[in-house]
Structure formats: C-alpha cells, structure tokens
Amino acid sequence: MASNAIVGATVPTTKIAFIGGGNMSQAILGGLLARGQSPNDCFVIDPDEAARAKLAEWGIAATAVFDERLLLADSIVLAVKPQMMKAALAPLAGKLTTQLVISIAAGISVDSMAYWLGASGGPEQKKYAHIIRTMPNTPALIHAGITGLYAPPGVSLSERAAAENLLTAVGKIVWFESEDMLNAVTAVSGSGPAYVFYLIEALETAAIEMGFSPNDARLFAGETFLGGAKLAALSAESPAELRVKVTSRNGTTERAIKHFESVALKSAFIDGVKAACARSRELGEELGKD
Numbered sequence: 216m217a218s219n220a221i222v223g224a225t226v227p228t229t230k231i232a233f234i235g236g237g238n239m240s241q242a243i244l245g246g247l248l249a250r251g252q253s254p255n256d257c258f259v260i261d262p263d264e265a266a267r268a269k270l271a272e273w274g275i276a277a278t279a280v281f282d283e284r285l286l287l288a289d290s291i292v293l294a295v296k297p298q299m300m301k302a303a304l305a306p307l308a309g310k311l312t313t314q315l316v317i318s319i320a321a322g323i324s325v326d327s328m329a330y331w332l333g334a335s336g337g338p339e340q341k342k343y344a345h346i347i348r349t350m351p352n353t354p355a356l357i358h359a360g361i362t363g364l365y366a367p368p369g370v371s372l373s374e375r376a377a378a379e380n381l382l383t384a385v386g387k388i389v390w391f392e393s394e395d396m397l398n399a400v401t402a403v404s405g406s407g408p409a410y411v412f413y414l415i416e417a418l419e420t421a422a423i424e425m426g427f428s429p430n431d432a433r434l435f436a437g438e439t440f441l442g443g444a445k446l447a448a449l450s451a452e453s454p455a456e457l458r459v460k461v462t463s464r465n466g467t468t469e470r471a472i473k474h475f476e477s478v479a480l481k482s483a484f485i486d487g488v489k490a491a492c493a494r495s496r497e498l499g500e501e502l503g504k505d
Contacts, residue, residue: 229256229377232285234303235294236261236270236277239319242355243292246384248273258284281306286314290377293318293328297498301331309334315374316346317381321401322498324348325367325394330504344369347378350400351385353408360386363400365393398499402492410484415440 231247233240236259244257254274260281261267267277276284285291285307295303297320311332318328325346332343347370351362362382366375375390382388391397415436422432447454462468475481 229289230258230287231256231290231292231381232258232260232288233292233294234260234285235292236263236266237294238353238356239351240292240294241266241269242358242360242385243351243381244270244273244275246355246358247381250384258282258288260285286310288314290315290317290381292381293320295320297322297502300328300502304328304331307332311343311345313345315377316343317378318346318348319351321350321405322398322495322502324499324503325365327499327503345374346370347374348394348397349378349382350397350405351382352404355385358385361404362386362388363397363404364388364390365397366390367394395496398492398495401495402488402490406488406491410488411440 231252233244240259240261244252244259247257248254257275259267259270259275259277260279261270261277262279264279267279270277278284291307291311291314293300293303293316300318300320300323308331316328316332318325325348326342328346328348329342329344330340332346333340334343335341347364347366349362349364352360354360355362362385364375364378364382366378379388391400418439419432419436422435423429427435447457450457452460458472462472
C-alpha cells in the first residue's frame, strides 16, 4: 500500500554525503543546491575524476576513497551499483551511530545493508537501524522523476522527512508499506524510462522506413510521446479512454492497434515489466548478505 509524503514535515539544514557521485547523485545535489542547500554541507566519494571535477565546480568537496568526513554527515546516500554495495559499505561497518542511510540502489534489501553496516559483537552481527531504501528514476536528471520509498519500523518521522527532502528535490515521491514493492517500483518506474525510449526508437524507425528524414523522424516520435504523456497526465480520463477516442472505427489507428493485439504486444510488454521485477528480487538474493 502506498502513501503520500509527510504533510507539514520540517527539515533543518543538514550535512549530506554521497557514496557515488554519478548522474543521479548530481541530479539530487543540483536540486538541493537550487533549494538553498549549502555546497559546504555536502561531501561525495567517487573514484571517477571527471565526476569529482564536476562537483568541484559546484563547490562540493569530493574524494576518490573513503574519508572520515563521511562520518560527519547527518545523511549518507548510497548511489552505487548493486554489485558494488557490499564493498562500498565495508569501510563504514560498525562506525555509524545515528546517521541516516538512504539507498537508491536496485534490489539490495534493507536487511542486507543493516547487516553489512552493523557492528560485530557476540554470536551475531548487530544490525544498523537507520536505513531507508528508495528507487528514483532517470527523469530526476531534469527534476521530473518519481521515487518510491520504504522505511522499516523504527525509522523516525524526522528521518522519513529527511529522505523526502532529498528526493522531492528531483520529482515526486510515494511511500510504500512493503519493502517488496520497491522491486515493483524498480520494474515500473526505475526501468520504465528505458521502455519509453525503446518505443520512441521503434516509432522513429518506422517513420524513417516510411520516408521521414532522420531529424524529422526523431522530432515527430519524440514530440508524439511527449504530447501523449502530457495529455494523459493532465486528463481526468484513463489512458484506455484516451486511446479509444483516437481510435476511429475502421480507421488507421484501429488498424495499428489490431496488429499490435495480433502479435500480443501488450501482453509481451506486461511480461517484460514483470521480468524486470523478478530480476530486482534476484539481485537482492544474489548480492545480499552472506
């Protein structure tokens, strides 16, 4: 079950650190700076020299390897690939106290991160409790993203508000009560832009094959998807209802839709999204705690 953002939550100015300084981190940081976040209160670890140079242009300190300044942050954003998560967290194991950890990586569960960040002691690892798992998408790069968030029991309202402050800087957010829904979010919106690009690519190719120049094909395909998405977002009618309005009986659109249905295009698309969800779960199982 999903829920909206906390209404009326206030978030004080905080120190924010990122492990990983790639495109998504830069998008979030750009949104935060536009809101008035001081670059002096931001810190990033990234081995890529070009990423560090870009951040330096914004006045944000960045290093290639682990630095104790990371421990001074109020919030630490994990912006690394799932395959790199365990190694990225190793220098922090047992060193965190009350810092909020916010993951934007696919698949890796809160439980695995809590285990890797925990302190050794007794027969079992003591798990770290202050973790929120999120899944933004690449339209965050233009501050038009949407992010799903999950916080386990025990995460405070102020910590949830801190996560909201971070992710609303690049788009809309929705909270989910079940962590498993983050795998569905990954499949629908995290991977979703690639589906859109795939279909734009197909429409562009069809246009070229019917005589469009490459430039005109790209313009018509892109503007058609952009306009259609805006219309769907602003209309009170469902996408199905809007489609029916465009589909005249015995017309050109009907011919195309009938062909799509004859090759089970919609079913194949739905199956593909479900396959992405399954892969997100698999990543958690393959890369999760030992």
